[in-house]
Amino acid sequence: IAGITQAPTSQILAAGRRMTLRCTQDMRHNAMYWYRQDLGLGLRLIHYSNTAGTTGKGEVPDGYSVSRANTDDFPLTLASAVPSQTSVYFCASSSEGGNTEAFFGQGTRLTVV
């Protein structure tokens, strides 16, 4: 089934540890995004990539890094996790960015303790 897959689905992480959230899509979409979703707030963009080999910073990039080595994969890395990074993380993709719908992964629930 075509779609977008995230791993892990949930994780409890000690503060100070490094963690990579994985995201893979098989729809050959050019654009990919990482969002975090916190209670009472809208989805906030962390990083994005408009095409393989390029990345950009979103609204809340500090403490996070991404890479886009190929079209399918867009991992998000927390170099040294802090409790404020406790959130639900969604990866999304769209065919061209712009006015096309985004498809979301099932989310990763991350708790930093």
Next chain:
Amino acid sequence: GQNIDQPTEMTATEGAIVQINCTYQTSGFNGLFWYQQHAGEAPTFLSYNVLDGLEEKGRFSSFLSRSKGYSYLLLKELQMKDSASYLCAAMDSNYQLIWGAGTKLIIKP
């Protein structure tokens, strides 16, 4: 600054009609999206408006007024499965989505 406002929570009765409003302020505008998100799940696309007017898609319709910075999502013949959060998002001049916090819709029998 950029901002999206929508009600935090609404309650409606099964079989009825409900309208969820959204106002937006963005730097430039490239369209307005509505997504549905059931608890614990990913958002899924409902509608996209870029021109003024009403777009109808089955039981769901979405309206846009660009001059007023206003949109609404209209849900007819409500079903229990429509209980979810509804997210409004406006696309700015850089084609980045600005998201509202979502409206939690509670459907009562």
